[in-house]
Amino acid sequence: MDEQKKHRVLIGKPGLDGHDRGAKFIARALRDAGFEVVYTGIRRTPEEIAAAAVQEDVSAVGLSSLSGAHLRLFPAVVEALRNAGAGDIPVLGGGVIPDEDVKLLRDAGISELFTPGTPVEQIIAAFRKACEAQEAGRR
Amino acid sequence: MTSEEIIKGLRDRDPRRIARAISLVEENDPLADEILSSLDDSLIDAAMVLGITGPPGAGKSTLTDRIIANYRLQDKRVGVIAIDPSSPVSGGAILGDRIRMMGHALDNDVVVRSMAARGRLGGLCAAAGAAVRILAGSGCSVIIIETVGVGQSEMDIIRLADITALVLAPGLGDDIQAMKAGLLEVADLLIVNKADCAGTDTLAMDMESIVRGGTGMDMNRAKVFKTVASEGKGIEELLAAIESVDSSHRKTGERRLRRDRAYDLEVLDWALEMIRPSLIEKIRKGVHDRKGAPRLQAAKLLEQR
Ligand SMILES: Nc1nc2c(ncn2[C@@H]2O[C@H](COP(=O)(O)OP(=O)(O)OP(=O)(O)O)[C@@H](O)[C@H]2O)c(=O)[nH]1
Numbered sequence A: 001m002d003e004q005k006k007h008r009v010l011i012g013k014p015g016l017d018g019h020d021r022g023a024k025f026i027a028r029a030l031r032d033a034g035f036e037v038v039y040t041g042i043r044r045t046p047e048e049i050a051a052a053a054v055q056e057d058v059s060a061v062g063l064s065s066l067s068g069a070h071l072r073l074f075p076a077v078v079e080a081l082r083n084a085g086a087g088d089i090p091v092l093g094g095g096v097i098p099d100e101d102v103k104l105l106r107d108a109g110i111s112e113l114f115t116p117g118t119p120v121e122q123i124i125a126a127f128r129k130a131c132e133a134q135e136a137g138r139r
Numbered sequence B: 001m002t003s004e005e006i007i008k009g010l011r012d013r014d015p016r017r018i019a020r021a022i023s024l025v026e027e028n029d030p031l032a033d034e035i036l037s038s039l040d041d042s043l044i045d046a047a048m049v050l051g052i053t054g055p056p057g058a059g060k061s062t063l064t065d066r067i068i069a070n071y072r073l074q075d076k077r078v079g080v081i082a083i084d085p086s087s088p089v090s091g092g093a094i095l096g097d098r099i100r101m102m103g104h105a106l107d108n109d110v111v112v113r114s115m116a117a118r119g120r121l122g123g124l125c126a127a128a129g130a131a132v133r134i135l136a137g138s139g140c141s142v143i144i145i146e147t148v149g150v151g152q153s154e155m156d157i158i159r160l161a162d163i164t165a166l167v168l169a170p171g172l173g174d175d176i177q178a179m180k181a182g183l184l185e186v187a188d189l190l191i192v193n194k195a196d197c198a199g200t201d202t203l204a205m206d207m208e209s210i211v212r213g214g215t216g217m218d219m220n221r222a223k224v225f226k227t228v229a230s231e232g233k234g235i236e237e238l239l240a241a242i243e244s245v246d247s248s249h250r251k252t253g254e255r256r257l258r259r260d261r262a263y264d265l266e267v268l269d270w271a272l273e274m275i276r277p278s279l280i281e282k283i284r285k286g287v288h289d290r291k292g293a294p295r296l297q298a299a300k301l302l303e304q305r
């Protein structure tokens, strides 16, 4: 009979490549873990993703990139969120991301990074933690 | 964020604050009362609420995207509440209607909000009704509610709308047969979308004959509109029909009647939302002895309030 609060997250794919298998996989895994997942589809600009995240009042944004453009695109979403007055919404990223890029991305404000080897449970736990932290800071 | 900040944000059309207001109301937060009573009733009265329903994949979101574009040409500020079903197992949901409307993402005068249908036990009418009010209160003069036309809660949602369009598409199979009966009755406008696909004429004729068979026919409903949402075809004709239904409903008093009905539905839904937590709490605490019929226990629980 529990009615626990639902976490809302946005899963998006910035950039031009059209592979959304990773993004869809994570979206479904999060849904199955009880999250409400706003999915914005492929080929979105960082600004569009940020605007959607604001309108949907999500607690976290997850990005997927398989194109190698993550070094540019992930920080661009962080920046776009800041510009939209939503710099408190954490951004998590996943994809084929070389080790040397992980540090660069963390420094650019991406709070968590997942590579193809990351277990899905760990990804879900990271989203839950990110959402809880964001929601705690709202008031 | 304080309620003052949010209320000011609604007036200033601040996207973040509008979004927060909808969430707070959806979560039944204590601030909800203040937020909802701050809204300008005349804006709510003036807004047009359009319901778009139909089976999964019929093209509701694509059509909504085109309708938004048309209203934007008229410089109207548009709100969208896109409702998707929740997973009955996990309670989670994938809210994907927005994908088709991303072309408006950077337009500040298009406010899209996705909502999960069964993320809660009931309360969908309360939440969606409140979202309509918040959108209207922050300046949206057209508000579109998209919902999949299956199930009772979705049917209830449609009753929040001033005007309802039913969207079907050829090739969707038995789904349509199953849902036709109930939905055809509540719809003001019938649309066959994907009119570029085979089977359009058959489906349109089929719908026309069902509707003509009915009694008390409204002429607007005797016609089936054909659209190709993905190419923006047939949208202007559809909008003209919406306009004409709206003005006829205003003249006949039908609009007022529907608003009153929607209001009552929202009151009922809120009332249920408000007693639910205390009932759940009592049941969890085991105040009852689990003897006799559950129905009698329920009556006792209610008496204790
Ligand atoms: N051929 C054709 N395809 C269309 C048309 N309109 C929409 N589609 C396609 O149909 C698919 C479903 O469209 P949506 O707009 O997402 O349909 P929906 O009714 O909102 O779907 P749900 O929200 O999942 O129930 C998409 O791939 C659209 O591109 C059309 O007029 N013709």
Ligand SMILES: [Mg+2]
Residues within 6 Å of the ligand: B060, B061, B062, B096, B097, B146
């Ligand atoms: Mg849709």
